[in-house]
Amino acid sequence: MAEPVLLSARGISKKFGSVEVLTDVDLDLHKGEIHALLGENGAGKSTFAKIVAGIHRPTRGELRMDGASVDLPSPLAAQRRGITLIHQEPISFPDLSVAENLVIGRDAGGPLARVPWARINSRARELIDLLGIRLDVLQPMRGLSIADQQMVEIARALDSDSRLIIMDEPTAPLTPKEVATLFSIARRLRNEGRTIVFISHRLEEVRALCDRATVFRDGRLVGTRDVAGLEESEIIRMMIGRPLNDYIHKHRARIGDPALEVVGLTLPGKFRDISFAVRRGEILGLAGLVGAGRTDVARAIFGIAPAASGSVRVDGQEVRIGDPSDAITRGVAFVPEDRATAGIFGPLSVEQNITVAVPGKIAPHGVIRPAIAQRLARQTVEKLKVRLASLRQPIMELSGGNQQKAILGRWLHTDPTVMILDEPTRGIDIGVKAQFYDMIGELAESGKAILLISSELPELLALCDRILVMSEGRLTAELSRADATPETIMRAAVPQSGQPDRAA
Numbered sequence: 001m002a003e004p005v006l007l008s009a010r011g012i013s014k015k016f017g018s019v020e021v022l023t024d025v026d027l028d029l030h031k032g033e034i035h036a037l038l039g040e041n042g043a044g045k046s047t048f049a050k051i052v053a054g055i056h057r058p059t060r061g062e063l064r065m066d067g068a069s070v071d072l073p074s075p076l077a078a079q080r081r082g083i084t085l086i087h088q089e090p091i092s093f094p095d096l097s098v099a100e101n102l103v104i105g106r107d108a109g110g111p112l113a114r115v116p117w118a119r120i121n122s123r124a125r126e127l128i129d130l131l132g133i134r135l136d137v138l139q140p141m142r143g144l145s146i147a148d149q150q151m152v153e154i155a156r157a158l159d160s161d162s163r164l165i166i167m168d169e170p171t172a173p174l175t176p177k178e179v180a181t182l183f184s185i186a187r188r189l190r191n192e193g194r195t196i197v198f199i200s201h202r203l204e205e206v207r208a209l210c211d212r213a214t215v216f217r218d219g220r221l222v223g224t225r226d227v228a229g230l231e232e233s234e235i236i237r238m239m240i241g242r243p244l245n246d247y248i249h250k251h252r253a254r255i256g257d258p259a260l261e262v263v264g265l266t267l268p269g270k271f272r273d274i275s276f277a278v279r280r281g282e283i284l285g286l287a288g289l290v291g292a293g294r295t296d297v298a299r300a301i302f303g304i305a306p307a308a309s310g311s312v313r314v315d316g317q318e319v320r321i322g323d324p325s326d327a328i329t330r331g332v333a334f335v336p337e338d339r340a341t342a343g344i345f346g347p348l349s350v351e352q353n354i355t356v357a358v359p360g361k362i363a364p365h366g367v368i369r370p371a372i373a374q375r376l377a378r379q380t381v382e383k384l385k386v387r388l389a390s391l392r393q394p395i396m397e398l399s400g401g402n403q404q405k406a407i408l409g410r411w412l413h414t415d416p417t418v419m420i421l422d423e424p425t426r427g428i429d430i431g432v433k434a435q436f437y438d439m440i441g442e443l444a445e446s447g448k449a450i451l452l453i454s455s456e457l458p459e460l461l462a463l464c465d466r467i468l469v470m471s472e473g474r475l476t477a478e479l480s481r482a483d484a485t486p487e488t489i490m491r492a493a494v495p496q497s498g499q500p501d502r503a504a
Contacts, residue, residue, distance in 0.1 A: 380409030
């Protein structure tokens with residue numbers, strides 16, 4: 001027998017301008033269930049979640065909780081109803097401590113009372129310990145990894161009296177151990193009678209965790225199914241409207257001369273003695289667990305946080321890269337992992353985000369030529385199939401996959417020799433991933449050298465010509481396509497006892 005309905009949506013629709021992104025959604029969320037929302041980027045699942053969380057107001061339709069109609073004009077109104085949203089991109093106050101971020105917005109005492117810091121810090125430590133992570137609750141949020149920021153958001157949700165917790169791609173930046181901890185907590189919350197909405201593109205996680213799954217496509221609800229016995233092929237067919245047997249197409253690029261050579265790169269506390277080369281036409285994978293130092297190496301090569309020692313060569317010539325402008329000039333492009341804070345300029349238009357890296361093209365004599373900027377942006381939108389209402393639309397209104405396409409298009413206009421892609425498909429659905437895989441293959445075929453950082457082993461195994469593995473700031477393996485397997489990669493990625501500390 002099904003549990004009572006906690007929240008009921010009837011005829012929920014949403015328009016942004018003249019574009020209807022959600023149409024007549026009817027959905028019941030039961031008490032004490034973990035309910036997956038699935039669909040391609042732009043399908044409407046996150047928009048629906050934001051309506052339930054009070055971030056967007058529906059254009060039409062009704063929400064009911066416990067049988068009574070409710071109005072949720074703001075996130076605060078939703079929180080007062082016991083609804084919490086854990087965002088896909090962690091939202092925090094970077095200069096405040098972990099403990100302060102956990103308590104902010106909540107009553108910590110009367111209007112004239114002192115802030116009970118000892119109690120706040122103690123409770124913060126309890127929550128962090130519950131999640132099984134090592135984190136100093138007194139340190140500022142700024143500088144934490146995406147995974148740690150996400151765990152802080154999860155801890156914040158646990159500390160509330162939420163009856164409905166919406167998790168939007170919560171596992172994307174987490175290690176397998178952290179994912180297992182999160183699943184254990186989600187099941188405990190379900191057993192306590194709370195409702196979990198789990199938005200994910202990882203179908204194996206949905207099958208392992210969720211009770212029911214609802215699929216969205218093109219702004220409409222396609223159907224709701226019990227997860228038990230539901231075949232993955234059926235989920236994919238519902239998501240994209242067609243069967244998808246093999247969505248990864250291996251490229252057949254011609255491997256040329258070294259385009260990027262890194263020799264003895266070292267940054268104390270992050271990584272040590274990193275040496276490798278990427279050739280034109282080659283896709284070189286960089287694997288490792290969260291915290292292994294992969295992103296730090298990429299940031300050093302691009303000049304965001306330069307290495308203390310070592311050398312970098314581009315097309316055989318040693319170069320000094322002190323900041324990103326040096327890297328761009330030398331033909332190096334970087335698509336970062338943290339799309340929201342390091343990839344896009346949220347309030348700026350799609351057009352501005354696409355053309356920001358090529359001022360010389362859009363302002364040939366120091367004055368911006370709007371017609372040129374519009375033409376370049378439109379070329380990117382059409383080539384990469386970016387879904388949007390207008391080139392002047394703020395990029396933060398686009399789905400994650402479409403934002404990522406715009407970022408990739410930005411760098412293509414610089415005609416780089418080397419492209420560093422850090423988790424380029426994080427939080428992107430299967431259909432859009434297929435497009436990205438084709439794009440990456442086409443870039444390699446055009447002679448670009450690709451350094452691909454990814455936590456998804458199937459992605460690395462299917463796309464890469466070689467795979468390097470990092471563990472605790474060191475390179476621990478180099479594997480050919482023939483020798484690379486999930487087992488050989490993980491064996492090299494897991495820290496071994498007695499392995500030197502990367503901070504040495």
